Amino acid sequence: MKLSFTLNGEPVAADVAPDELLVEVIRGLGLTGTKQGCGVGVCGVCSVLVGDRPVSSCLYLAACAEGEQVWTAEGLAQAEPALIRAFAEQEGMQCGICTPGQVVTAAALARENPAATDAELRQYQAGTLCRCTGYQTILAAVRAYLDSR
Amino acid sequence: MTAADLTFRSPATLAEALTELAGDEDAIAVGGGTSVALLLKHGLIEPRRLVWLGRVGGLGEIQAGPDGSLAIGATVTLRELAASAPVRRLAPALAEAAGQVGNPRVRAMATVGGALAHADPRQDLPPALLALAATARIAGPAGEREPPLAGFYTGFMETVLAPAELVTQVNVPAGPGRRSVYLRFTPASEGDFPVIGAAAAVLRDAGGLVTGAALALAGAGPVPLLIPAAGELAGRMPAEADIEAVAAAAAAAATAVSDQRGSARYKQAMAAEWTRRALRACLE
Numbered sequence: 288m289k290l291s292f293t294l295n296g297e298p299v300a301a302d303v304a305p306d307e308l309l310v311e312v313i314r315g316l317g318l319t320g321t322k323q324g325c326g327v328g329v330c331g332v333c334s335v336l337v338g339d340r341p342v343s344s345c346l347y348l349a350a351c352a353e354g355e356q357v358w359t360a361e362g363l364a365q366a367e368p369a370l371i372r373a374f375a376e377q378e379g380m381q382c383g384i385c386t387p388g389q390v391v392t393a394a395a396l397a398r399e400n401p402a403a404t405d406a407e408l409r410q411y412q413a414g415t416l417c418r419c420t421g422y423q424t425i426l427a428a429v430r431a432y433l434d435s436r
Numbered sequence: 437m438t439a440a441d442l443t444f445r446s447p448a449t450l451a452e453a454l455t456e457l458a459g460d461e462d463a464i465a466v467g468g469g470t471s472v473a474l475l476l477k478h479g480l481i482e483p484r485r486l487v488w489l490g491r492v493g494g495l496g497e498i499q500a501g502p503d504g505s506l507a508i509g510a511t512v513t514l515r516e517l518a519a520s521a522p523v524r525r526l527a528p529a530l531a532e533a534a535g536q537v538g539n540p541r542v543r544a545m546a547t548v549g550g551a552l553a554h555a556d557p558r559q560d561l562p563p564a565l566l567a568l569a570a571t572a573r574i575a576g577p578a579g580e581r582e583p584p585l586a587g588f589y590t591g592f593m594e595t596v597l598a599p600a601e602l603v604t605q606v607n608v609p610a611g612p613g614r615r616s617v618y619l620r621f622t623p624a625s626e627g628d629f630p631v632i633g634a635a636a637a638v639l640r641d642a643g644g645l646v647t648g649a650a651l652a653l654a655g656a657g658p659v660p661l662l663i664p665a666a667g668e669l670a671g672r673m674p675a676e677a678d679i680e681a682v683a684a685a686a687a688a689a690a691t692a693v694s695d696q697r698g699s700a701r702y703k704q705a706m707a708a709e710w711t712r713r714a715l716r717a718c719l720e
């Protein structure tokens with residue numbers, strides 16, 4: 288079936304199967320920042336924004352993105368340099384595998400709850416797993432990003 | 437494995453959605469798709485037609501009646517429910533349950549209709565709605581009906597929904613002076629299903645006398661479990677002994693099985709403990 292949506296501000300048209308997942312479509316278009324990790328909605332490395340909603344693209348039927356504005360970490364890095372700067376300055380990454388998910392989640396939080404308290408920020412970011420940093424520098428990066436807006 | 441002739445439909449009205457569902461015996465509804473996508477991916481369901489409700493008009497509103505009742509459309513997301521001012525004021529247990537489901541990505545997509553119909557007994561929303569005496573409006577080929585949620589769950593992942601039927605709305609009756617709460621315990625990560633979740637709703641008169649009380653549990657059996665003994669708090673100024681009686685009834689009713697979240701005995705003890713905590717939170 289035909290699918291048209293906007294990806295990082297650019298219109299895209301793709302031919303997708305009815306049960307194809309958004310992560311497959313995005314990676315198929317060469318944007319490999321969005322990863323497939325657990326594949327069951329838990330780890331967050333496949334996070335993208337659909338409109339203002341964060342979604343696990345591993346559990347999001349691509350067909351539902353018809354007409355939507357989809358943003359990946361690559362697009363957000365271009366559109367919101369302050370976000371990437373905050374992660375760089377606070378050293379909010381080590382191996383970098385989880386970083387696209389952390390970045391997308393932070394962008395989602397900024398849209399959903401821009402005045403998030405530290406406790407709310409922690410709870411929101413908790414759904415995006417990191418096996419390296421111990422989280423503190425990630426939380427500091429998201430805090431710095433929210434405060435910079 | 438998915439059917440080779442699988443199709444995806446995106447109806448714009450409820451009537452169209454019902455027609456699409458009735459048009460193929462292997463059609464299923466898709467709300468937020470958070471469970472449907474998972475089940476499809478693992479080959480646990482093999483539908484031939486996916487009928488997505490995301491573009492159906494008129495199902496996405498939360499309305500508070502002048503009497504304090506709530507009418508919640510089936511495609512309202514859990515994130516909208518958790519953030520809704522009228523829901524937080526009139527039925528806090530429901531907002532608390534919705535706000536604790538999974539992670540922000542699940543809450544942004546999962547819908548009230550899907551959260552009810554999925555019927556996994558560990559889910560958070562069903563006990564909150566049961567304790568609040570909610571009803572589910574159902575539409576289908578045979579017309580409309582609105583059964584109380586108390587009889588909605590018939591077995592593990594089974595409900596009274598007939599093929600081609602949809603939940604269109606959930607109604608929470610008014611409860612002047614009602615206090616309600618949802619508490620849960622997750623032994624693994626915060627985003628995991630709870631080992632036990634407890635929802636309580638208590639109505640009291642001006643003098644503090646309980647005029648109605650209900651308690652329901654997640655994770656305590658094959659279906660979300662209402663504990664009828666909570667109703668016996670009515671007519672009393674409850675003391676610890678009365679709460680203890682409901683906790684004992686909850687432990688006795690819990691038929692949870694041992695799994696990675698704990699042994700059956702542990703879950704029974706947790707059913708009692710979270711019953712106490714939920715009732716105390718409403719009565720303090």
Ligand SMILES: Cc1cc2nc3c(=O)[nH]c(=O)nc-3n(C[C@H](O)[C@H](O)[C@H](O)COP(=O)(O)OP(=O)(O)OC[C@H]3O[C@@H](n4cnc5c(N)ncnc54)[C@H](O)[C@@H]3O)c2cc1C
Nearest residue numbers: 328467468469470471472538547549550551553559560603
């Ligand atoms: C990572 C992860 C973590 C989770 N953690 C929790 C948790 O902590 N607590 C919890 O309670 N749940 C949890 N869940 C489960 C989640 O609550 C359900 O997946 C979700 O509520 C289903 O809603 P949906 O709208 O996405 O339904 P869908 O996936 O679209 O549908 C689920 C079922 O409901 C049917 N359906 C959908 N809408 C309707 C309707 N209007 N009428 C009739 N039938 C309908 C579908 O046909 C399907 O059978 C988790 C899920 C994931 C993926």
Ligand code: FES
Nearest residue numbers: 324325326331345
């Ligand atoms: S890969 Fe999607 S949440 Fe882990």
Ligand code: FES
Nearest residue numbers: 381382417418419
């Ligand atoms: S930086 Fe390695 S997993 Fe987060």
